[in-house]
Amino acid sequence: MRLPLLALLARGPAHGYELKQHLEQTLGSAYPQPNVGQIYVTLGRLEKQGLIEGEDVEQSSRPNKKVYHLTEAGRQALRVWFEDPEDEPRVRDEFFMKLALAPQTGLADRIALINKQRRQYLNTMRQLSKLAAAEDRDNRVAHLLIEGAMLHLQADLDWLERCQEELEELE
Amino acid sequence: MNDGPAPVLRAEGLVKTHYGEGAPAHAVRGVDLCVRPGEFLAVTGPSGAGKSTLLHLLGGLQRPDGGRIWLDGKSADAWSEARWAVERRKRIGIVFQFFNLVSNLSVADNVELPALLAGVTPKRARAEREELLAELGLDGKERSLPGELSGGEQQRVALARALVNHPPLLLADEPAGSLDSKGTREVMRLLSRFHGRGQTIVLVTHDARLASAADRVISFFDGRIADDAELDAAPKSRKGGISGVLELRD
Numbered sequence: 001m002r003l004p005l006l007a008l009l010a011r012g013p014a015h016g017y018e019l020k021q022h023l024e025q026t027l028g029s030a031y032p033q034p035n036v037g038q039i040y041v042t043l044g045r046l047e048k049q050g051l052i053e054g055e056d057v058e059q060s061s062r063p064n065k066k067v068y069h070l071t072e073a074g075r076q077a078l079r080v081w082f083e084d085p086e087d088e089p090r091v092r093d094e095f096f097m098k099l100a101l102a103p104q105t106g107l108a109d110r111i112a113l114i115n116k117q118r119r120q121y122l123n124t125m126r127q128l129s130k131l132a133a134a135e136d137r138d139n140r141v142a143h144l145l146i147e148g149a150m151l152h153l154q155a156d157l158d159w160l161e162r163c164q165e166e167l168e169e170l171e
Numbered sequence: 172m173n174d175g176p177a178p179v180l181r182a183e184g185l186v187k188t189h190y191g192e193g194a195p196a197h198a199v200r201g202v203d204l205c206v207r208p209g210e211f212l213a214v215t216g217p218s219g220a221g222k223s224t225l226l227h228l229l230g231g232l233q234r235p236d237g238g239r240i241w242l243d244g245k246s247a248d249a250w251s252e253a254r255w256a257v258e259r260r261k262r263i264g265i266v267f268q269f270f271n272l273v274s275n276l277s278v279a280d281n282v283e284l285p286a287l288l289a290g291v292t293p294k295r296a297r298a299e300r301e302e303l304l305a306e307l308g309l310d311g312k313e314r315s316l317p318g319e320l321s322g323g324e325q326q327r328v329a330l331a332r333a334l335v336n337h338p339p340l341l342l343a344d345e346p347a348g349s350l351d352s353k354g355t356r357e358v359m360r361l362l363s364r365f366h367g368r369g370q371t372i373v374l375v376t377h378d379a380r381l382a383s384a385a386d387r388v389i390s391f392f393d394g395r396i397a398d399d400a401e402l403d404a405a406p407k408s409r410k411g412g413i414s415g416v417l418e419l420r421d
Binding site: 111115119121122123125126128129150153154157158161162164165168 | 363378380382383384392393398400402403
């Protein structure tokens, strides 16, 4: 969560709880509620690395709060973040290993493995559909994130289908 | 096994082979199926797996070489073409990938025709049509010809036509197969809405996103049911699932 927090601070100083709220507003329900404790821990680390600086602000009836702002080093780290493309999603995952190695173990049937995996993906797909239906229609960013997740799952399901076709042919 | 109402649809040992040029194609190879009232069932699988043929057998659009079908507990084995046609007017609504609307009839007439054929009064047919078109967001399109509408709009008209006689069973054959992603979401939303009101639906699709709107998914391969899974919308506590898909790293 380091770089998203830096990105949020690029628009101006904020304290931890504000950052949590900004994150929620921007990403909507598509992003699991960020844990405020995790945000404070991450802010502490960023400060130690010199990417942000915190300033105590006195509050009349409550303990002081710490307002953070981006340092020049932090701004530079963000530039590097935006500069580099991200890695591709994994394709050689644990399930692939199960499928490839199952026959020689005599412990699992490959069609059964595929069916089990498909059920898992379909259930997640269904949850994503429900999430999309419940999300505010105007939150484009949240909808794009959900749609991206659905398209990835769709690709995984298509691939399971290919595996099954191939294996049924061998039988 | 006499609990609850009869299944809307039941099939046993369905078999269908297509004989064309070349080797015979075994489209459906022994399918047993039971659809309960209010259920939303999706059948998915690769193209050529025989899932459309299965749907055609269930709607009486093709006849099986073997096996039996019951609709609302009544055996359809001896039904003639004419009887099936009557059932498709009253008890089974069907939507297709390419809409199959009558191109030289207006939207209003396309929707009212099956109601009139089923013996409903013109006044009532009109009222039903008005209600459905409004519900499907097609107000003001009554006088249009199907060719003047977008694909998504045509599919909504087809849905209105399929539902105008309140059939207990709706069959949908790749209803989003010729639509863009916006049209697909629209069809998905509408099917979910009608399902929410108790409509029994059997949907054939290769689109997993569409299938995930159903509460039960059958995976169809090579003419047979490879898996039959109830979907569970409740998030699981284990790692993975929705949060694993959406979570940012770090």
